[in-house]
Amino acid sequence: MNAQIIDPLQGDFPEVIEEYLEHGVMKCIAFNRRGTLLAAGCVDGSCVIWDFETRGIAKELRDKDSVAPITSVCWSKYGHRILVSAADKSLTLWDVVSGKKITRTILEQTSLLARLHPGSSTPSTCLVCPLSSAPMVVDLETGTTTVLPVTVPETVNEVAAPPRNKSSDATPHFTPTAACFNKRGDLVYVGNSKGEILIIDHNRSVEIQAVVPISTAAVIKNIAFSRNGMYLLTNSNDRIIRMYENLLPQRDGSITLQELVKTTDNHDVLEKLKVVGSKCLVLVREFQDTITKMHWKAPCFSGDGEWVIAGSASKGEHKIYIWDKAGYLIKILEGPKEALIDLAWHPIHPIVVSVSLAGFVYIWAKDYTENWSAFAPDFKELEENEEYVEREDEFDLMPETEKVKESGVNEDEEVDIVTVEKEDGFSDSDMSQEELCFLPAIPCPDEQQGKGGGSSSKLMESTHSESPVSEDAAMEGLAANNASSPHEEDSVRLKRRRKPSEKGLEMQAEKVKKPVKALKTNGSKVSKPMRNKIVVGDDVVEANNGVHGDDGSDEYH
Incomplete structure (x- = not known):
């Protein structure tokens, strides 16, 4: 992130829930190396890959042979592969770009956690932590395991000692x-x-x-x-x-x-x-929390290693604790009344992603305070509008003889636009050419497009059939109808509505105040207003300051 323009007094850690992601029931998450893609394992056995920049689904990996809940997801170093472990004792290695299954291995125990080898760009080995056996290294190509x-190892003195961790039925x-x-x-x-x-x-x-x-x-x-x-x-x-x-x-x-x-x-x-x-x-x-003595879940470091976070393991609460490396508690993030089951910090930005028991993914981000004076030292922030009085010589042309103040920038120096600055969160290497950061977007057809076209044509037909309204008025009605369509309603909802001025309200009132009064005579209505004329039945009578009475009689002055 742009660490140079961040206010050091605000702290570089998340504060509020910015957004949440919803797709089925998600249980575990993992960022890729750059934090541009977020993988989430679901209860139905699918693995959803979110484009974290657009918050949209980029790809969904689904195995027809496995519908068991996903227990963990892990990216390879350069993001081309994803390892998925499921509750049916399976380990599946996926190719992210093609969405095809590379290998599938069945273990003897359900794996709670599976991690790919971090030192290889195309790893074929992984570390697995099963539910009821010792950790093992698995070769995904051959299926061999090393416990x-x-x-x-027990010493000679410990051999005669009774075995430890034995249950009542003498099973370990x-x-x-x-x-x-x-x-x-x-x-x-x-x-x-x-x-x-x-x-x-x-x-x-x-x-x-x-x-x-x-x-x-x-x-x-x-x-x-x-x-x-x-x-x-x-x-x-x-609890420590x-x-x-x-x-x-x-x-x-x-x-x-x-x-x-x-x-x-x-x-x-x-x-x-x-x-x-x-x-x-x-x-x-x-x-630790010396007061509540609570258990912790999913502890991890921030991307730069400056912060330590952990979620509360208490049921019914979604709390995230943030400490600095010195051991001081900096912030407690309180979310909805849902238990927290997984947690991850973005590799680069001060963003935390948490998973609730209900299957929602919450995105915690920093609540930035706008400080416009940081961009211009002479910029003045106003609480309300004030009348600006310009100086007498503010817009005068400067004479050419006056010298411009010399800047400290050497204009003859060549500017390097090729070298990419190294990110603080990546200590080993710069951006790799083989690294997968984004997936091609697949546009979805707009289902409401046909509905909108039909409604607009119906509006034009009904407008012409009901009354002889001008074409301009019909187009205004069509524009008003499209403005309130469901497609643009969400985008307009977020925009700030400007309050019309008093002069604008007066002009709108003048346009509305043009009533046409119908004159009645013997039960007949005036079909068209005419100047200095009164329509009585089929006859047109000249009227000079004449008044047509309500009782049907004609009065002249």
């Missing part, structure tokens, strides 16, 4: 585990039910390389990275959102992690993993 570890109880890729996709960060963050190198040994424990050992429900990969966010069952700083480099993070493991000497496996973990992640902030 990731969720606990640290599994808690859904959160997982995510890092920015390059070479490492996987897993949050388990023991309150530990596990760092796994899935490309090499698929083993735990580092462990970062949480102080309360609470179950980690959500885990997500910022767009620049510098910070990690976790949401735990202890924690932000960690990533100490590993953005490039070749797995190589650096392997070197840390080799240089760390410790006989205890768990302690060694914790030492390595302390060199990978450092706790920076904790976010």
Whole structure:
């Protein structure tokens, strides 16, 4: 966005609901890399792609083989592919431009979350978090799965200990585990039910390389990275959102992690993993509501990583909390009386999109205050109209001998119109030529067009048949009818109506005040007004200051 003209005192975060999107019952959302397209998964198994600039539907992806509700949607890096996971245990990879299905994989468990590999332009692998099993890396082309570890290998002393997390029927109880890729996709960060963050190198040994424990050992429900990969966010069952700083480099993070493991000497496996973990992640902030102690849902970073947002998990309320990186609560956005189920921040603009339990998508935007004096320092804002008195020499021609003030701009310097400035929200690269930002618009036929044409022709026929009105009057009536048509009613509704002036009202009144009085005589009506003449039956009588009485008699003075 134009960060240079934003008032720093207003804050760069959303404040009010600007608009809402409605199409079936939507449950999950995801922006593409540039924020120009918004994908939404619906209950009927379809995936709708919205053009976020026009707020119109650009494409709808529907699989005939799957009508189960969508659980998650994910864009590829350059936006050419979309991964959709459904409640029928299916993973479907779509080609966005053609709208065709690339691959479809059936898993053994329903996936709650599925994310494509972020380091490839045409990814074929994804990370899946099933409902009742450990996270796994899935090869979409072959259908092979690699299950990731969720606990640290037990030591000799822990083998004799009774098994943990056992239910009454002696079956192991599994808690859904959160997982995510890092920015390059070479490492996987897993949050388990023991309150530990596990760092796994899935490309090499698929083993735990580092462990970062949480102080309360609470179950980690959500885990997500910022767009620049510098910070990690976790949401735990202890109702606290924690932000960690990533100490590993953005490039070749797995190589650096392997070197840390080799240089760390410790006989205890768990302690060694914790030492390595302390060199990978450092706790920076904790976010919580100390008064209500509420649970959080769908926490995430803003596009530039300066803000942290999370939705309230309480039923019947649609609240979004916004904190800054220092840990201070900045804003609470209150929406309709509907539970919040998903949340996303626009990659570039200060816009938040939330999904309600009823299936509506609400767009939260900033309520900007118009400040015209920012464009011209000598501009004066008036509360009401004032009479302007010009100066005596305001419009005088300036003599040619007077020199114009020299500006500080070098007119001979060449202006670069080719280089595109780098966006603050994208730290890795500029706009790619292969990136898909927009979809071609498909115009829909106007159903009301035929109705409008028929109504206009009927208006002309009825106008000519009822009374001999002039053609200009008929056209005025047609224009008035079209002005109130349903097509233009919505657009006119948003425009400001100008109040007519007193002089205009007087002129309109004069046009209306031209009545023609019909003179009656013996029950006959005057068919046409004539000057100084009275029509009596079939005879025309000259009248010089004559008066035709109401009783049928003619009186002359």
